[in-house]
Amino acid sequence: MVNLVLTSPTTLMFGTKEYPCATGLGGIKEAKVEGDKATPAGIFGLRYIFYRPDKVETAPSNRLSCRQLTKNDGWCDDPKDPRYNNHIRLPYHARHEKLWREEDDVYDIIVVTTHNSMPVIPNNGSAIFLHVARENYVPTEGCIALSKPDLLEILKGVVPSTQLIVPKL
Numbered sequence: 624m625v626n627l628v629l630t631s632p633t634t635l636m637f638g639t640k641e642y643p644c645a646t647g648l649g650g651i652k653e654a655k656v657e658g659d660k661a662t663p664a665g666i667f668g669l670r671y672i673f674y675r676p677d678k679v680e681t682a683p684s685n686r687l688s689c690r691q692l693t694k695n696d697g698w699c700d701d702p703k704d705p706r707y708n709n710h711i712r713l714p715y716h717a718r719h720e721k722l723w724r725e726e727d728d729v730y731d732i733i734v735v736t737t738h739n740s741m742p743v744i745p746n747n748g749s750a751i752f753l754h755v756a757r758e759n760y761v762p763t764e765g766c767i768a769l770s771k772p773d774l775l776e777i778l779k780g781v782v783p784s785t786q787l788i789v790p791k792l
Contacts, residue, residue, distance in 0.1 A: 625780060627753075628788045629662075633760065635767060637780065642773045648762035651792050655739070655748035655765070657702050662765050663748055664791040668737040669781060673722060678731045683778040692730070696722040700749040708739050708749035720750060731755050732774055736787055753787070 628636045632651065635644040649661035671688040673696065682689035697719040699706040704717035711719055724730045734753035748765060756768035767787070769777070 624782065624784050624786075626786045626788050627777065627781075629767065629790065629792070632662075632792060635769065637777050642769055642777065643760060645756050645760040645763050645768040647765040649765065651789060653791050655751075657700065657746045657748055659748075660762075660764050661748075662763070662767060662789060663738050663751060664789050665738065667751075667787045667789070669753075669783075669785055669787065670735040670737055670740070672778065673730070673733040673735070675723070675731045678728065679775075683732055683775055684781060686782045687734075687778070692723050692733075694721075694723045698722060698750045702745040702749075707745055708743045710735075727757065728771065729755050729757060729768070731771060732778070734774075734778070 625638045630636050632646045635642045647660050647662035649659045651664050652661040653664045655661055655663035672683055673690050673692045674683055676691045695713045697711045697713045697715055699709055699711045699717055699719045701707055701718035722730050732755055736751050738751035739747045752766045754766055754768050755771045
């Protein structure tokens with residue numbers, strides 16, 4: 624099995640290949656807290672993939688479950704809500720983020736990780752994804768971001784047992 628390993632705050636390794644990436648503006652933290660802009664340290668699974676069918680021609684992986692995004696997809700980031708750190712359908716009453724973004728390409732591909740899931744603990748961080756990087760790999764709100772071509776290349780090689788390993792650097 625080949626894992627994804629963060630070897631520095633700006634480098635993700637998959638197999639023997641290194642990829643430039645962006646991580647959270649708040650650094651890498653073992654004790655992730657909602658809103659701290661940190662990438663959580665730990666070992667995480669890859670749950671499933673969302674992708675924009677108007678911007679990504681085919682499902683990015685044939686080994687992980689892939690779901691086409693719609694304008695009604697969101698992610699709850701309100702620690703007080705029972706759906707915290709879960710996919711939701713919009714409109715939604717609690718604080719959330721829209722997964723279908725018109726302003727940028729960041730969520731053209733979203734790989735949902737197992738961070739703070741099963742069980743979800745309120746305020747331990749939400750929406751920790753692998754996704755498309757902004758230009759010049761601007762730091763994220765806590766996710767790990769790669770160029771779209773690199774993310775697509777990696778997703779061709781991942782399997783359900785692939786883990787994302789984020790050491791405290």
